[in-house]
Amino acid sequence: MAAEVATYLVLGLLFFFIAIGIPLAIATMATAIIVGWSLFGFNSILLIANRIYDASTNYVLIAVPLFILMGVLMERGGIARRLFTVLHIWSARLPGGMAVGCVFAGAIMAAMVGIVGAEIITLGLVALPAMLARGYDKQLTLGVICASGSLGAMIPPSLVLVFYGLIAGESIARLFAAALVPGLLLALTYAVYIVARARAQPHLAPPPAPEELEMPLAEKLALGRALFLPALIILGVLGSIYFGIAAPTEAAAIGVAGALLAVIVSGELRLADLHHTVVQTGKAIGPVIWVFFGANSLISIYSLSGGVKYLAGLIAAVPLPPLGVLLLIVAILFLLGMVMDWIGIAILTMPVFLPVVGALGYDPIWFGVIFCISMQIAYLTPPIGASAFYLKSVAPPDVTLGEIFMSIWPFVGLQLVVLALVIAFPALALWLPAQMG
Amino acid sequence: MITRLNERLGLLFSYVYAVVAVLTFGEVCSRYFFNSPTQWTIEIVILLAAMHYLIAGPQAYASEGHIRITVLYDRLPLPVRQALTMLERLVVATTCGLVGWWAVRQAQSALAIGERTGSNLNTYSPTILKVVLVIALGLFALQALAHLVRDRGRAHGG
Numbered sequence: 001m002a003a004e005v006a007t008y009l010v011l012g013l014l015f016f017f018i019a020i021g022i023p024l025a026i027a028t029m030a031t032a033i034i035v036g037w038s039l040f041g042f043n044s045i046l047l048i049a050n051r052i053y054d055a056s057t058n059y060v061l062i063a064v065p066l067f068i069l070m071g072v073l074m075e076r077g078g079i080a081r082r083l084f085t086v087l088h089i090w091s092a093r094l095p096g097g098m099a100v101g102c103v104f105a106g107a108i109m110a111a112m113v114g115i116v117g118a119e120i121i122t123l124g125l126v127a128l129p130a131m132l133a134r135g136y137d138k139q140l141t142l143g144v145i146c147a148s149g150s151l152g153a154m155i156p157p158s159l160v161l162v163f164y165g166l167i168a169g170e171s172i173a174r175l176f177a178a179a180l181v182p183g184l185l186l187a188l189t190y191a192v193y194i195v196a197r198a199r200a201q202p203h204l205a206p207p208p209a210p211e212e213l214e215m216p217l218a219e220k221l222a223l224g225r226a227l228f229l230p231a232l233i234i235l236g237v238l239g240s241i242y243f244g245i246a247a248p249t250e251a252a253a254i255g256v257a258g259a260l261l262a263v264i265v266s267g268e269l270r271l272a273d274l275h276h277t278v279v280q281t282g283k284a285i286g287p288v289i290w291v292f293f294g295a296n297s298l299i300s301i302y303s304l305s306g307g308v309k310y311l312a313g314l315i316a317a318v319p320l321p322p323l324g325v326l327l328l329i330v331a332i333l334f335l336l337g338m339v340m341d342w343i344g345i346a347i348l349t350m351p352v353f354l355p356v357v358g359a360l361g362y363d364p365i366w367f368g369v370i371f372c373i374s375m376q377i378a379y380l381t382p383p384i385g386a387s388a389f390y391l392k393s394v395a396p397p398d399v400t401l402g403e404i405f406m407s408i409w410p411f412v413g414l415q416l417v418v419l420a421l422v423i424a425f426p427a428l429a430l431w432l433p434a435q436m437g
Numbered sequence: 438m439i440t441r442l443n444e445r446l447g448l449l450f451s452y453v454y455a456v457v458a459v460l461t462f463g464e465v466c467s468r469y470f471f472n473s474p475t476q477w478t479i480e481i482v483i484l485l486a487a488m489h490y491l492i493a494g495p496q497a498y499a500s501e502g503h504i505r506i507t508v509l510y511d512r513l514p515l516p517v518r519q520a521l522t523m524l525e526r527l528v529v530a531t532t533c534g535l536v537g538w539w540a541v542r543q544a545q546s547a548l549a550i551g552e553r554t555g556s557n558l559n560t561y562s563p564t565i566l567k568v569v570l571v572i573a574l575g576l577f578a579l580q581a582l583a584h585l586v587r588d589r590g591r592a593h594g595g
Contacts, residue, residue: 021510021518022525023503025494030532049540053563053570056487059479065454065486066461246465253461282451286493287504293494297536341504383508 002039006305009035010298024344025287028294036301047304048297055296056289059249060166064288066252067157069281070237070259071113074230076273077263080122082226083108084130089220092212096198096205098134099144100191102127106148107187108227110155111234112259115284116379117390120149124394132396137204140197142399143407146387147190147414150379153342153372155183156238157255160375162248163292163343164368167350172248173241174433175368180238182369182422182429186376189414197410229265233258242436288343295347303351311352322360326423329353330374337378341386345378346371366422369429373419380408380415439583440499443576447496453485477558484562491566491573498529498580519592523585530581537574544568 013034017027029048036044055061074080087108088101106123113119123145131141153160156176165172198205207213237255240246246254263273302308318325336345350371357367379387388404395404422428464478497503510518544567546552552563 017528018506019509020521020524021505021507022528023498023505025503026525026529026532029536030528033532033535045535046539046542048536049543049570052491052536052540053543053567056490056566056570057483057562059483061490062457062461062482062486065489066458069454069458245469250461250465253458254465256458257462278451278455279448281454282447282489282493283497283500283502285490286447286497287502289490290494290497291504293490339506339508341506344504384506 003306003310006035006039006302006307007311009038010302010307014298018339023287023290024341025290025294028291028298028344028348032294032298032301035298035305039305040301044301044304047300051297051300052293055293058166060162060172060247061289061292063157063162063172063248063252064159065281065285066249066256067114067159067162068118068284069277070252070255071115071118072277072280072284073256073259073263074109074112074233075118075122076277077259077266079112079226079230079262079266080105080109081126083230084123084126086223086226088130088208089212089215089223092208094195094198095202096140096194097208098127098131098136099140099194099198099205102131102144103148103187103190103194106145106151107155107184108230108234110151110153110183111157111238112230112255113152114157114159116150116152116387117284119152120145120387120390121394123149124391128391128395134208135206138399138403139407140194140204141407142391142395142404143409143411144190144194146380146391146404146408147411148187149390150376150387151183151187153379154179154186154376156180156241157248157252158372159288160342160346160372161368163346164350164371167346168354168364168368170364170368173244174365174436176238176241176248177433177436178365178369178429179372181432182373182418185421185428186373186415186418189418190411193410193414229258229262233262244436291341291343292347295344299347299351308351312355315352315356316359322362323423325356325360326362326370329357330370330419333371333374334377337375338381338384340384342375342378345375363426363430365433366426366429369422370419373415373422377412377415377419380412381405439576439579443495443499443580446492446576447499450489450492450496453489457482457486480554480556480558480560480562484560484565487566488569491569492576494573495576495580498577498584519588522588523592526581526585526588530578530585533574533578533581537571537578540567540571540574544571 010031013031014027017030032048033045084105087104088098091097091100094100109119128145156179161175161179162172165175233255236258237251240254241248241251354364358364382405388401391404392401460478460482547564547567553559554562
């Protein structure tokens with residue numbers, strides 16, 4: 001019975017604390033305390049203190065701050081601006097070329113940054129003014145930026161996958177490999193959609209300036225130099241993970257070194273910038289890590305009560321075929337994505353979902369990719385839609401949050417299509433990791 | 438004052454990542470180029486990073502940086518929001534206080550035996566971290582109270 005009581009207590013308390021605006025990290029911890037105290041007595045709080053200590057000494061976790069550090073360095077080094085310039089000139093001949101350039105810049109940045117907030121803010125500062133000045137449709141522009149920026153959570157190195165790997169005990173290298181093809185597929189569908197839309201409704205995406213169209217090929221290629229160092233960094237980081245040369249944490253450190261080099265070479269580095277980079281990284285970590293601590297505390301108390309098994313049993317007993325259960329889980333992820341942050345969702349639900357998914361015979365690596373795409377969608381959709389809030393924070397004042405939320409629906413549709421594809425054809429995710437040694 | 442202290446402390450500790458990055462990169466280099474993996478980097482790196490994680494909690498709270506879901510909260514009238522914020526401070530202070538109380542116990546037993554990692558390097562990092570956890574939770578709770586005092590001042594000041 002403890003399991004049932006614990007389940008209701010956890011759901012009720014957590015919902016209450018979150019709804020009244022208590023920080024997620026503390027809401028989960030407070031719930032853990034109340035549930036633990038009422039079921040196991042005052043001493044059970046020691047378990048929470050112990051869990052926080054344990055969680056803080058995880059080596060893989062250090063990849064998170066290092067990837068953030070690398071991303072912040074890149075962002076400060078003006079690499080994003082050059083990426084966008086080069087790519088939109090290269091794709092100038094396509095209908096909607098500037099938007100397509102933005103998608104590919106987003107995809108490449110995603111391979112360097114891995115944090116959605118930083119990506120959307122950078123694209124919002126670089127691509128948004130350029131596209132609006134060119135006369136691109138506002139709705140299309142906003143949607144493109146939100147969608148391309150959110151690729152950061154999907155294309156490796158993605159922090160969502162790092163946390164998923166930590167919780168599921170799966171190889172982060174394999175997860176990264178598995179997410180690569182679906183991530184690129186997402187970028188590609190965005191690009192195709194933009195081209196099709198721009199062809200059907202040319203007024204949405206005005207043609208490029210003549211000097212961009214008539215730029216000689218040699219000059220266009222020369223612009224590509226700006227891509228050289230970022231490409232090298234991406235290859236260095238992802239390559240060393242994929243080929244097992246370095247652990248994710250070490251690869252992240254390699255990335256930091258590479259990013260530092262790139263920024264020094266670009267000549268845009270000042271000492272004050274380095275200070276800001278370190279400080280910004282430090283600030284970005286606290287909120288993320290403490291949600292990790294809080295959710296970890298809660299799940300340890302909850303599994304002690306047998307609640308995890310109880311819930312997993314409930315889901316497994318749903319009279320549906322495996323695919324039906326999987327879709328049910330995805331639906332629950334969507335719902336939670338509306339009221340919660342992805343780290344919280346990952347830590348709280350994965351201990352329940354993973355055994356169910358495993359028992360149904362699904363591959364946990366593949367499920368990680370499914371989870372990642374679901375969180376992509378959660379990033380975009382209201383009412384939480386973190387992407388929209390990030391973009392709003394740097395957009396011109398006449399752009400409203402409502403407009404941003406209206407603009408994302410076509411892209412959410414495309415994400416659902418890719419999600420369906422990955423569910424229908426698991427090989428999309430599993431082929432690349434299968435090639436690893 | 439607590440707010441300033443927490444913010445400063447967080448900034449200061451952010452520099453551990455510069456060290457962490459250099460050490461980890463150095464470790465990869467020494468493994469591949471000099472064929473001599475070090476024993477100690479991982480242990481030191483974990484200690485440094487963990488110290489920052491813990492201190493970053495109160496730091497983020499000092500600048501109200503923790504992740505909150507405010508969909509419902511934002512729609513409530515101002516007086517209700519003010520009341521809820523005060524409730525939040527109390528919940529935060531109580532939570533950190535309770536966990537902190539047990540963290541003290543945890544730190545005491547670590548100190549009593551001088552808990553070490555038990556590896557080759559055998560540092561005192563478990564003991565150090567358990568003490569830092571107490572400090573972090575203490576600062577977190579104090580920060581909540583400091584915010585509470587400020588909130589009250591604001592509510593009364595109109």
